[in-house]
Every structure is written in structure tokens, then in C-alpha cells.
Amino acid sequence: MMPLTMASQGETNVIAKITGKDEVRQHLAELGFVTGERVTVLTQIAGNMILAVKDSRVALDKSMCNRIMVE
Amino acid sequence: MDIKIALAGNPNSGKTTMFNDLTGSNQRVGNWPGVTVEKKEGRLKGRKDVIIQDLPGIYSLSPYTLEEVVSRTYLVNEHPDAIIDIVDGTNIERNLYLTTQLIELGIPVVIALNMVDLVRKNGDVIDLNKLGQALGCEVIATSALKGEGSKQAAERAAQLGAEHKAGQMPSVFNGSVEHAIAHIEESIQGKVSDQFLRWYAIKLFERDEKVIEELGLDKSLMSHIEEHIKDCEKEMDDDAESIITNQRYAYIAKVVQSAVRKKRSGTKLSTSDKIDRIVTNRILALPIFAAIMFVIYSIAMGSFPFSIGTMGTDWANDVLFGEWVPGLFDKLLIGAGDVLRVPEWLYALIQDGIVAGVGAVLGFVPQILVLCLLLSILEDIGYMARIAFIMDRIFRRFGLSGKSFIPLLVATGCGVPGIMSTRTIEQDRDRKMTIMTTGFIPCGAKIPIIGLFAGAIFNNSPWIATSAFFIGIAAVVISGIILKKFKAFAGEPAPFVMELPPYHAPSAGNVLRATWERGWSFIKRAGTVILISSIVLWFLQGYGNVNYGVEGAAFQFGAVDDNNHSLLRYIGDGIAWIFYPLGWIGDMAWKAAVATFTGLIAKEEVVNTFGVLYNYAGEVDLMDDSSPIWAAVRGDFGPITTYSFMIFNLLCAPCFAAMGAIKREMNNSKWTLAAIGWMCGFAYVAALITYQIGGLFTGEATFGIFTVIAFILLAGVIYLMVRKNSYKEDVIRLSGKHTANV
Numbered sequence: 001m002m003p004l005t006m007a008s009q010g011e012t013n014v015i016a017k018i019t020g021k022d023e024v025r026q027h028l029a030e031l032g033f034v035t036g037e038r039v040t041v042l043t044q045i046a047g048n049m050i051l052a053v054k055d056s057r058v059a060l061d062k063s064m065c066n067r068i069m070v071e
Numbered sequence: 072m073d074i075k076i077a078l079a080g081n082p083n084s085g086k087t088t089m090f091n092d093l094t095g096s097n098q099r100v101g102n103w104p105g106v107t108v109e110k111k112e113g114r115l116k117g118r119k120d121v122i123i124q125d126l127p128g129i130y131s132l133s134p135y136t137l138e139e140v141v142s143r144t145y146l147v148n149e150h151p152d153a154i155i156d157i158v159d160g161t162n163i164e165r166n167l168y169l170t171t172q173l174i175e176l177g178i179p180v181v182i183a184l185n186m187v188d189l190v191r192k193n194g195d196v197i198d199l200n201k202l203g204q205a206l207g208c209e210v211i212a213t214s215a216l217k218g219e220g221s222k223q224a225a226e227r228a229a230q231l232g233a234e235h236k237a238g239q240m241p242s243v244f245n246g247s248v249e250h251a252i253a254h255i256e257e258s259i260q261g262k263v264s265d266q267f268l269r270w271y272a273i274k275l276f277e278r279d280e281k282v283i284e285e286l287g288l289d290k291s292l293m294s295h296i297e298e299h300i301k302d303c304e305k306e307m308d309d310d311a312e313s314i315i316t317n318q319r320y321a322y323i324a325k326v327v328q329s330a331v332r333k334k335r336s337g338t339k340l341s342t343s344d345k346i347d348r349i350v351t352n353r354i355l356a357l358p359i360f361a362a363i364m365f366v367i368y369s370i371a372m373g374s375f376p377f378s379i380g381t382m383g384t385d386w387a388n389d390v391l392f393g394e395w396v397p398g399l400f401d402k403l404l405i406g407a408g409d410v411l412r413v414p415e416w417l418y419a420l421i422q423d424g425i426v427a428g429v430g431a432v433l434g435f436v437p438q439i440l441v442l443c444l445l446l447s448i449l450e451d452i453g454y455m456a457r458i459a460f461i462m463d464r465i466f467r468r469f470g471l472s473g474k475s476f477i478p479l480l481v482a483t484g485c486g487v488p489g490i491m492s493t494r495t496i497e498q499d500r501d502r503k504m505t506i507m508t509t510g511f512i513p514c515g516a517k518i519p520i521i522g523l524f525a526g527a528i529f530n531n532s533p534w535i536a537t538s539a540f541f542i543g544i545a546a547v548v549i550s551g552i553i554l555k556k557f558k559a560f561a562g563e564p565a566p567f568v569m570e571l572p573p574y575h576a577p578s579a580g581n582v583l584r585a586t587w588e589r590g591w592s593f594i595k596r597a598g599t600v601i602l603i604s605s606i607v608l609w610f611l612q613g614y615g616n617v618n619y620g621v622e623g624a625a626f627q628f629g630a631v632d633d634n635n636h637s638l639l640r641y642i643g644d645g646i647a648w649i650f651y652p653l654g655w656i657g658d659m660a661w662k663a664a665v666a667t668f669t670g671l672i673a674k675e676e677v678v679n680t681f682g683v684l685y686n687y688a689g690e691v692d693l694m695d696d697s698s699p700i701w702a703a704v705r706g707d708f709g710p711i712t713t714y715s716f717m718i719f720n721l722l723c724a725p726c727f728a729a730m731g732a733i734k735r736e737m738n739n740s741k742w743t744l745a746a747i748g749w750m751c752g753f754a755y756v757a758a759l760i761t762y763q764i765g766g767l768f769t770g771e772a773t774f775g776i777f778t779v780i781a782f783i784l785l786a787g788v789i790y791l792m793v794r795k796n797s798y799k800e801d802v803i804r805l806s807g808k809h810t811a812n813v
Contacts, residue, residue, distance in 0.1 A: 060567065
């Protein structure tokens with residue numbers, strides 16, 4: 001398991017866990033970031049990432065990417 | 072009885088497009104989440120008894136941002152008769168997440184499977200019957216953009232709404248979760264209407280604060296419910312909210328698997344992704360953005376051969392309002408042998424008051440339209456959302472998130488929608504700070520001020536407009552750094568989470584609509600507020616003390632030739648002392664003070680006021696010299712005084728309309744005053760420092776007590792910027808939901 005920030009551009013991983021327990025995590029879930037979902041890194045600037053999850057593209061900052069653990 | 076139908080769906084799923092299609096209205100559509108910040112109402116075309124309600128996009132009924140609160144409050148508390156749930160067919164799994172929640176509301180739901188043309192193009196097949204059966208409601212394939220199916224969906228929803236017939240609720244939850252929810256249902260039965268039983272039960276299970284507050288159940292019942300939740304959490308080894316989320320997605324996955332056949336599996340790069348690889352590239356992103364902004368401002372306001380905005384404005388000022396319109400009125404008002412057909416005062420009112428005043432403002436319409444058009448294109452293709460992403464890591468350094476950039480960018484058109492678009496910002500303090508700084512950005516109405524001085528004093532140098540833009544940005548940055556160190560704003564900005572819509576070619580309809588909406592409000596004001604204040608100003612500066620300056624003579628009211636003797640002069644003199652430290656001294660002092668004052672009505676009034684004031688005082692005829700105001704202004708303003716005046720007027724309290732928007736969004740008079748006070752104070756200090764210290768170097772100002780004050784203020788500003796932040800370790804607060812008036 002590693003934080004998503006360590007994944008490189010173009011890589012697809014499966015979400016293992018999302019850490020933290022607040023509204024942000026719930027919001028991530030609404031956007032499709034849930035355990036078992038595949039997530040692809042499209043681009044990254046200084047840790048901020050554009051990710052493909054389900055059929056949408058979502059931009060997350062570094063602190064968020066760090067909370068998404070992938071297998 | 073009217074039938075109320077709500078349009079609900081994820082952001083950017085095409086609600087507003089469908090709303091326009093159904094009601095024949097012309098609401099603005101954008102390609103970034105959060106364009107609809109208020110709910111809008113319209114009647115279904117051909118059915119007078121059906122009201123369609125457009126709502127801001129939401130991802131779920133547990134709202135995260137303020138605009139989501141607007142939607143939830145409407146759906147939950149106002150009980151529409153039916154809901155059309157707009158589902159983006161190209162992103163069906165994520166969109167159905169909201170659908171499962173809408174169905175639980177117990178209101179009849181019709182699913183409009185939107186963007187079906189794109190689904191077909193992708194080669195995907197969706198079985199509408201299977202989908203409908205699994206969710207217990209009707210599914211109609213639509214393409215709002217092409218007008219396909221929308222009407223049918225609305226008619227069906229109206230029919231269901233009239234019958235109040237909700238579908239059979241699907242069994243989304245299972246095992247111990249369903250067990251716990253059923254138990255909660257049982258214990259609150261009779262306390263809520265049967266129709267909403269399931270919705271309340273699930274929300275109680277999720278420990279939704281608003282619902283708990285609304286129901287106000289007694290303690291023993293609450294602890295009984297809490298026991299059920301705890302048991303379930305223990306069994307599933309997860310928190311209640313996540314349990315619900317996971318089961319929803321599990322159910323949706325099952326539904327999608329049986330009803331949807333995707334041609335393309337996996338995550339192949341789309342064209343949109345390939346564009347993102349370039350424009351959000353870590354090295355190229357900023358240069359590309361800077362280049363795009365430079366091109367836009369050059370086209371709209373530069374002085375290049377391709378600057379169509381400037382050309383249009385020059386033509387409007389020189390030809391249209393310099394020759395044609397005054398000429399036309401001359402023809403109408405002056406009869407044979409140069410005899411006036413109307414009283415002389417009326418001729419003066421029309422030509423010097425209305426034509427000169429309103430014309431001065433309308434002359435800037437071409438520049439503003441071009442600027443709005445270009446920004447609308449950026450928005451429509453989807454680039455605006457990427458800008459927020461790119462700017463995030465920069466804005467974070469001075470305590471704002473990338474989402475604050477969109478309000479700032481919108482504010483380059485008009486501050487009012489800019490302030491309103493802060494609703495997409497989740498965190499309360501980020502939102503407040505953005506509202507407080509959005510007014511600093513040079514909006515469309517401030518462009519005339521910049522244009523006037525660039526033309527009059529600086530020989531139309533493009534650097535003036537550019538510097539005005541940077542003064543605005545600098546004010547935002549400095550405010551951010553200073554405010555962040557106060558307790559009310561301390562702490563990290565909310566994490567950046569934003570869905571990026573796919574790029575698409577700009578649609579002429581959307582772009583023109585957005586441009587028109589922005590431009591029209593400007594023109595409309597010229598016809599109303601500015602027309603009236605032109606007349607008032609003309610009167611105030613044309614009449615006054617006939618005996619002004621005559622020793623020993625009493626005040627005698629009458630028409631005056633020299634506006635230095637006018638009523639306006641008295642008003643101006645009364646307030647001019649406030650601005651002496653800013654270098655507004657001598658003959659121009661009262662004019663500058665009056666212009667600043669009228670600028671509060673609308674910023675373009677500043678130019679209008681100068682138009683009226685100088686046109687009257689000077690001997691030059693508008694017909695002979697195209698820029699008589701420029702010459703007169705040049706006589707009164709030195710370069711540093713100009714900057715002091717520009718800085719104050721660009722940064723001080725915005726127009727009344729924007730102040731109204733601030734009040735609405737802050738929903739708190741203390742915060743409203745704080746915001747306006749901050750802007751005025753900031754503007755005053757910045758202008759004072761600029762004039763006193765800058766003037767010292769150029770020789771425009773002399774050393775005096777205010778020079779000392781300027782240096783003290785400068786030191787104070789620097790101290791506020793560099794002092795240690797004692798509140799850095801504050802926790803993240805997401806209290807935005809409870810503050811705005813929704």
C-alpha cells in the first residue's frame with residue numbers, strides 16, 4: 001500500500017483505503033473515490049493531480065492525494 | 072394548482088441546458104461545475120400550469136458546498152411534486168449515486184438519461200427498461216443540447232407529479248444495514264410523514280446534523296437509535312456514513328452491470344486528457360495561461376492592429392458619440408437660422424448632460440463585449456476549471472485555494488457574479504476572504520477609468536491596463552497574506568477537490584448568451600442609473616452660486632457658467648479634505664472627490680462625472696476635438712496623482728450593486744462592514760503611500776507630515792505581512808453551510 005502521490009503519471013491503481021474521517025472524505029466518496037475503485041493519474045503538478053475515476057476527471061491537491069492509499 | 076418539477080443532477084450534467092430547452096428561457100450555461108449558483112424558475116413551454124425549477128448541481132444530498140445546500144434545502148423542505156433527475160449517460164455510475172438518494176425522498180422521479188448522443192457515439196448501449204426496473208422509476212433518453220426527449224421527460228414528470236405517484240423504492244441496502252434502518256423507521260414512525268420515512272431514517276443513520284436538529288427527537292429515542300447505529304458500525308467495522316456510501320455504490324455497480332454495456336473498457340486517454348497533458352503540464356501550464364491572458368487583454372484593450380476592442384471603443388468615442396449622436400441631436404434641436412427649437416437649458420441638458428455623460432460610458436461597450444466574449448469562450452470550452460487547478464498551488468502560498476481564482480476571473484467582467492460564484496468555495500473563511508478581495512479586481516466598469524487615464528495622461532500605453540490588473544492582483548495577494556494572520560482567517564485553505572468537465576468546442580449559443588448577459592447589464596445601467604445620475608450631475612454642476620467669489624455678496628442660486636461656482640463645487644469642497652493626503656489638491660480636488668463619490672453608484676460613473684464636469688468647463692467643442700476630456704484631465708492630473716486616483720478608485724468600496732452582493736453573500740452586517748471597510752482602508756493607504764512616496768521621487772509631492780505618515784504606514788503594512796502567524800495550527804473548519812442565506 002502506498003499513497004497516491006507516489007504513483008506516476010499514466011499509472012492505474014486500485015484504491016485500498018481512504019484515510020481520515022471527515023466531510024472531505026465523504027465528498028471524495030461522492031465523487032467516486034471508494035475502496036476497490038480504479039484510479040488513473042492523468043497529470044501531476046507539484047503533487048497536485050488530475051485523476052480519472054469512474055468516468056470522470058477530478059483534480060485533487062497533494063494533501064488529498066496523500067490520503068488515498070492504493071494497492 | 073401548479074405542478075412544481077425540480078431539475079436535479081450532478082454539476083455539469085446539463086440541467087441548465089435542459090431548463091432553457093423546456094422553458095424557452097435564456098439562462099447562462101457554463102462548462103465548469105457551479106455555474107448555477109441560485110435556483111431559477113420557469114414555466115414549461117405550452118403548459119402554463121407546470122413550473123420547472125433549475126437547481127445548482129449536487130453530488131449527493133449530504134451537501135458539501137453552499138450551492139449544494141440551496142439544492143438540498145429546496146428538495147427536502149419545499150417538496151416539489153416531481154423530480155427530473157438528470158443523469159450524465161457518459162458517467163452513469165457516479166451520477167446514479169445521487170439518483171439512489173433522490174428516490175428515497177419519496178417524490179416521483181423521472182430519470183433523464185442525458186447526453187445520450189455522446190453515449191451512442193461512444194458505442195455504449197444502455198438498457199433503459201432494465202435500468203428503470205432496477206431503480207423503480209421511469210428512464211427517458213434525452214439530449215438536452217439537441218432538444219431530444221426533454222419535453223417527453225417533463226410531460227411524464229408532470230403527470231406523475233399530478234398523481235403524486237412515487238415509484239417502488241429499490242432495496243439498496245442489505246444485511247445489518249437494512250436491519251438498522253428498518254429499526255429506525257419503526258421508532259420514528261408517526262413523527263414524520265410516511266412519504267419521507269425512509270429518507271429520515273437513512274439520514275438519522277448517517278447522523279446528519281440538520282435532520283437531527285430538524286426532528287428534535289427526545290434523548291431516550293436518540294440514544295436508542297444511536298445503539299442501532301453503533302451495533303451496525305461494529306459489525307461492518309466502518310463508520311455509518313461510509314457504510315451507506317459503500318452499499319450505495321455496490322448496488323449501483325450491480326445495476327450498471329446488468330443494464331449498461333460499455334464498448335470501451337479500461338481507461339484509455341481521451342482527447343480531453345491529451346489536452347490536459349499539455350495545458351496542465353508542470354512546466355508549460357503557467358506560461359500557457361499567461362500567454363492566453365495576454366492575448367485576451369491585447370485583443371480587448373491593447374493598441375495592436377488586432378485589438379478590435381480598442382478599435383471599437385475609439386470609434387464609439389470619436390465617431391458615434393463624438394460626431395453622430397451630437398450631430399443628430401443638433402439636427403433635431405436646432406431649427407433654421409441656428410435658432411434653438413427648445414429652451415437653451417434643455418439643449419444643454421441633452422447635449423452636455425445626457426449625451427456627454429451616457430456617451431462617455433457607452434463608448435466602452437465594445438471593449439467590454441470583446442473581453443466578455445473571450446472569457447466566455449474560455450469558460451465554455453472548459454479551460455476555466457483547469458485554471459483553478461493550475462492556480463491552486465500558487466494561491467495556496469498566500470492562503471487562498473485555486474477555487475478563489477474563478478470568482479476573481481469572473482470579476483474581471485463584473486464583481487457581482489464574481490462575488491456570487493464564491494458559493495462554490497467549501498470553506499467559510501476561504502469564502503469570506505475571497506468575497507473581501509474579489510472587489511479589488513478591475514471589473515468591466517473600472518475599465519473606462521483605466522482607459523480614460525491611459526489615454527489622457529499616458530498616451531494610451533498598454534502598460535497602464537496591465538499595471539491596473541497587477542495592482543488588483545497585488546491587492547488580493549497582500550490582503551490574503553495579511554488577513555491570513557488574523558484569527559478569523561487562520562488555518563490552511565480547504566483541500567482542493569474539483570471535477571474537471573471534458574473540453575468541448577465552444578457553442579456559439581452559450582458563448583453569446585454569456586457575453587450578452589455580462590454586457591447587457593452594463594448597457595442597461597447606462598440607460599437607467601447612469602442616465603439619471605447624468606441629469607442630476609448636470610444640474611448640480613450647472614447651477615450654483617451666481618455670486619461665487621464676489622466679495623460681500625450673498626449666495627444667489629442660479630445657472631452658472633463656471634462649474635467652479637456650482638453646487639457640486641460646494642459638495643466636493645465639503646468632502647475633498649479627506650483626500651488631500653492622497654494628492655488630490657488644487658482645482659481638481661473637488662472634481663476628483665465628486666467623481667469618487669459618484670463612482671459608488673457605478674464605477675463607470677467616475678468617467679461619466681469627468682465627462683460632465685470637464686465638458687462644461689472647457690471651451691472645446693466635442694465636435695471639433697475628439698478627446699476634449701483628455702486634454703482637460705491632462706491639465707489637472709500629474710502622473711503620480713493619476714496613479715493615486717486610479718489606485719483609490721480601483722480598490723475602494725465597489726459599486727452599490729457589488730456591495731449588495733457582498734451583503735447577500737456574507738449574510739451578516741458585521742462582516743459586510745468589515746469587507747467594505749477593509750477595501751476602503753486598503754485603497755486609502757495604498758493611494759497615500761503611492762502619492763507621498765512616489766511623488767517624492769518625481770517631485771510631484773513635497774516632504775511633509777504626510778510623507779512621514781506614508782513611511783509609517785508602509786512599515787505597518789510590511790510588518791503585517793511578515794509577522795509570525797500565531798494561529799497556523801488551527802483545525803480545518805467547514806462551517807460554510809450554516810452561514811449564507813439560502
